[in-house]
Amino acid sequence: MPGRRDIEVADLVETARGGPGHRGSPRAVARLISLVEDADGVAGPLLREVMAMLSPHVGSAHVIGLTGAPGVGKSTTTNALVGELRRAGKRVGVLAVDPSSPFSGGALLGDRIRMTDHAGDPGVYIRSMASRGHLGGLSWSTPQAIRVLDGVGFDVVLVETVGVGQSEVEIAGLADTTVVLLAPGMGDGIQAAKAGILEVGDVYAINKSDRDGATKVRRDLRSMLALGTRDEAAWRPPVLAISAQSRTGLDELVESLEKHRTWLAESGALGARRERRAREEIEAIAVASLRARWEQGGREGLDDLAAAVAGGTLDPYAAADALLG
Numbered sequence: 001m002p003g004r005r006d007i008e009v010a011d012l013v014e015t016a017r018g019g020p021g022h023r024g025s026p027r028a029v030a031r032l033i034s035l036v037e038d039a040d041g042v043a044g045p046l047l048r049e050v051m052a053m054l055s056p057h058v059g060s061a062h063v064i065g066l067t068g069a070p071g072v073g074k075s076t077t078t079n080a081l082v083g084e085l086r087r088a089g090k091r092v093g094v095l096a097v098d099p100s101s102p103f104s105g106g107a108l109l110g111d112r113i114r115m116t117d118h119a120g121d122p123g124v125y126i127r128s129m130a131s132r133g134h135l136g137g138l139s140w141s142t143p144q145a146i147r148v149l150d151g152v153g154f155d156v157v158l159v160e161t162v163g164v165g166q167s168e169v170e171i172a173g174l175a176d177t178t179v180v181l182l183a184p185g186m187g188d189g190i191q192a193a194k195a196g197i198l199e200v201g202d203v204y205a206i207n208k209s210d211r212d213g214a215t216k217v218r219r220d221l222r223s224m225l226a227l228g229t230r231d232e233a234a235w236r237p238p239v240l241a242i243s244a245q246s247r248t249g250l251d252e253l254v255e256s257l258e259k260h261r262t263w264l265a266e267s268g269a270l271g272a273r274r275e276r277r278a279r280e281e282i283e284a285i286a287v288a289s290l291r292a293r294w295e296q297g298g299r300e301g302l303d304d305l306a307a308a309v310a311g312g313t314l315d316p317y318a319a320a321d322a323l324l325g
């Protein structure tokens, strides 16, 4: 006999799930993502059950990462792209991840995102997330939130993140397809080389191509990409010109996303990428659990061991063994 909580969890997951003839409840989706965020690395029994129930349903969403420097037009592009995808009949979940902020769920990012076009559309779910929890990085909550949106039936999960520090590399590790946005008047070609974006983009879009300088950025980027060597040589990242504001080039963008998705499936790269992502998820969860255990201290707590190592009575290898033992 299933217990009471099993029934509640099953009910919550079922309410969140959308699909043919079944409209997911945004409120239930929000609750599931809050469970992920609140866990901050260490899952309680409820989250564990939720994830176990969602697991068989995960894997059909197209996970798209969208990154670029502040001001390049990520929110505007996301908003426009969601419109295009909706017209194609797709349900879209959006995660706006701020890698520099310890604040989550609140109005900060929510306000910033220009998503008013989609308010009240049950086929669109938008959530802002902070990613610098005390465990740091995108490594814990973002992949789990993606998992939730995928599992509850969104066709596309769009993860928008500011390209600062390592975040574009991290987002590329999570996404099936990574879109890198550039724009004229923002340091031009140099911004590309500096941020290491030449390695991470599956699709490049020069936004604000209604402005002067867009052609030059496009040309510079193309020649930089031509110089580079990439492992996945079979896929040549397109460099598109778009204007999110005047809504031009978006159909090409959607087409390139589709093409990349097809290429991933046909080349076998999709499976490889997803396994890589799963490995990172497992590692992040395992490390978080270990860290939580250490932080509880106790007999062989990290503090005691650190004091012993600093004091010269213990070497760090023996201390690490004691911590793991």
Ligand code: GDP
Residues within 6 Å of the ligand: 068, 069, 070, 071, 072, 073, 074, 075, 076, 077, 207, 208, 209, 210, 211, 242, 243, 244, 245, 246
């Ligand atoms: P984000 O910081 O990358 O999310 O950028 P936003 O989407 O907030 O856009 C930054 C600024 O660029 C805003 O003032 C937008 O209105 C403007 N913007 C966005 N897309 C375009 C575009 O295609 N053309 C022009 N001229 N401006 C744009």
